[in-house]
Amino acid sequence: MSLSPAPILTPPAIGVLPPGPSRAPAPPPERPAATVKVLHVVNGEHYSGAERVQDLLGLTLPQFGYAVGFASLKPGKFGDHRNSIDSPLYEVPMRGRWDLGVARRLANVIRQEEYSLVHAHTPRSLLVSYLASRLAGVPLVYHVHSPASRDSTRRLANWANHWVERGCANRADRLLTVSPTLTEHMRRMGVSPDKLHCVLNGVPRLPEEVARRRRQPIAPFNVAMIALFRPRKGVEVLLDALAALRARELDVRLEAIGPFETPEYEQQVRARVKKLGLEEHVHWSGFTDDVNAALAGVDALALPSLFGEGLPMVVLEAMAAGLPVVATRCEGTTEAILHRETGFIVEPGSVNQLADALEELFNGDTDYPRMALAARERHADHFSTEAMARSVAGVYDGLLRSRG
Ligand SMILES: CC(=O)N[C@H]1[C@@H](OP(=O)(O)OP(=O)(O)OC[C@H]2O[C@@H](n3ccc(=O)[nH]c3=O)[C@H](O)[C@@H]2O)O[C@H](CO)[C@@H](O)[C@@H]1O
Numbered sequence: 001m002s003l004s005p006a007p008i009l010t011p012p013a014i015g016v017l018p019p020g021p022s023r024a025p026a027p028p029p030e031r032p033a034a035t036v037k038v039l040h041v042v043n044g045e046h047y048s049g050a051e052r053v054q055d056l057l058g059l060t061l062p063q064f065g066y067a068v069g070f071a072s073l074k075p076g077k078f079g080d081h082r083n084s085i086d087s088p089l090y091e092v093p094m095r096g097r098w099d100l101g102v103a104r105r106l107a108n109v110i111r112q113e114e115y116s117l118v119h120a121h122t123p124r125s126l127l128v129s130y131l132a133s134r135l136a137g138v139p140l141v142y143h144v145h146s147p148a149s150r151d152s153t154r155r156l157a158n159w160a161n162h163w164v165e166r167g168c169a170n171r172a173d174r175l176l177t178v179s180p181t182l183t184e185h186m187r188r189m190g191v192s193p194d195k196l197h198c199v200l201n202g203v204p205r206l207p208e209e210v211a212r213r214r215r216q217p218i219a220p221f222n223v224a225m226i227a228l229f230r231p232r233k234g235v236e237v238l239l240d241a242l243a244a245l246r247a248r249e250l251d252v253r254l255e256a257i258g259p260f261e262t263p264e265y266e267q268q269v270r271a272r273v274k275k276l277g278l279e280e281h282v283h284w285s286g287f288t289d290d291v292n293a294a295l296a297g298v299d300a301l302a303l304p305s306l307f308g309e310g311l312p313m314v315v316l317e318a319m320a321a322g323l324p325v326v327a328t329r330c331e332g333t334t335e336a337i338l339h340r341e342t343g344f345i346v347e348p349g350s351v352n353q354l355a356d357a358l359e360e361l362f363n364g365d366t367d368y369p370r371m372a373l374a375a376r377e378r379h380a381d382h383f384s385t386e387a388m389a390r391s392v393a394g395v396y397d398g399l400l401r402s403r404g
Pocket residue numbers: 047048049050051052053144145146147151178201226227228257258259286287288289290291308309310311312313314315317
């Protein structure tokens with residue numbers, strides 16, 4: 001295999017992205033397809049942001065010389081919903097968070113199937129992969145998708161994940177962060193800067209008929225929120241904003257797409273919808289495999305996260321579909337959205353600011369078609385799947401070359 005020189009990925013300053021590549025289609029890769037095998041170790045119980053990244057890498061890395069396999073520590077929805085079905089998926093379930101015996105089984109998979117690299121995606125998978133990679137004698141890459149200490153409202157899980165990450169991060173051979181904010185976060189955690197590479201998340205470009213030129217929408221205005229609904233995503237704030245907007249006689253409705261993390265949380269949120277009198281104006285679609293189809297039918301995306309984002313895939317997917325995004329000032333989100341150019345950034349938890357931004361987007365005060373086009377162009381310039389996969393492959397290349 002011929003290895004191209006590894007790009008030097010100096011993390012840019014917060015909020016400033018490196019210059020985007022031209023919007024012209026990328027030239028075809030020069031190397032032969034899929035010559036090195038890399039095993040991605042994933043949790044696997046959900047199909048959400050980190051899993052979308054893994055899935056897209058499974059589909060795209062072969063173009064850059066790497067064949068992807070997956071090992072799932074919590075087999076579940078990733079196996080059911082992934083698109084990268086040509087990649088093998090090994091189920092190596094853990095009996096509990098500290099069932100580290102699983103590392104031996106993982107090391108056996110690495111040796112028997114001749115994987116040259118292990119790539120882990122969560123603190124849990126980092127710990128297991130670290131042990132397995134050392135047993136099998138292969139290098140380890142760790143992908144940081146969100147700040148582990150602020151990942152959920154479960155304080156004990158945050159604490160455990162944070163300390164596992166802190167203990168293992170410097171033992172990985174390379175670390176990938178999905179946004180400059182996360183690079184800075186890991187640097188502050190003491191990770192050696194020469195191991196850190198910022199690889200911006202990316203999502204596919206959409207065909208013209210899906211990401212069509214959008215006109216100024218007319219009422220009723222349809223706002224989508226797409227998520228694995230969990231407390232940190234802040235849907236309550238969006239529901240309150242929706243009620244405020246309806247009180248201002250703006251005809252806005254919400255298309256809520258995605259599963260709830262727990263039945264208890266679903267009950268809680270549905271009770272709030274009822275209390276606010278929004279039952280007719282909120283539609284829950286549950287999980288969909290076709291997010292792009294859902295985005296084609298709405299006028300904007302809202303992401304009211306309260307804390308703990310990396311670089312949310314739903315924001316990039318909406319931009320690719322030519323949709324303005326209204327989201328909160330929450331870690332990497334502000335690196336994707338340009339305030340008043342591709343969408344609006346508001347403060348987390350502020351019902352009024354969220355309502356005002358949506359009102360401004362729909363009441364004609366904003367040049368909606370220009371904003372929609374700017375969002376689509378920004379996606380093409382900075383957040384394509386190919387750019388993400390090319391950067392990941394560049395990090396693999398450099399790592400393998402450094403080990404001879
Ligand atoms: C806890 C955690 O690790 N959070 C991170 C996770 O995103 P997190 O899971 O929080 O959410 P994202 O918005 O990034 O991604 C959700 C993904 O699920 C998909 N979807 C959702 C609903 C549905 O019905 N069908 C469907 O396919 C969406 O299209 C999207 O691709 O990875 C992101 C990508 O690195 C990071 O920015 C987040 O900080």
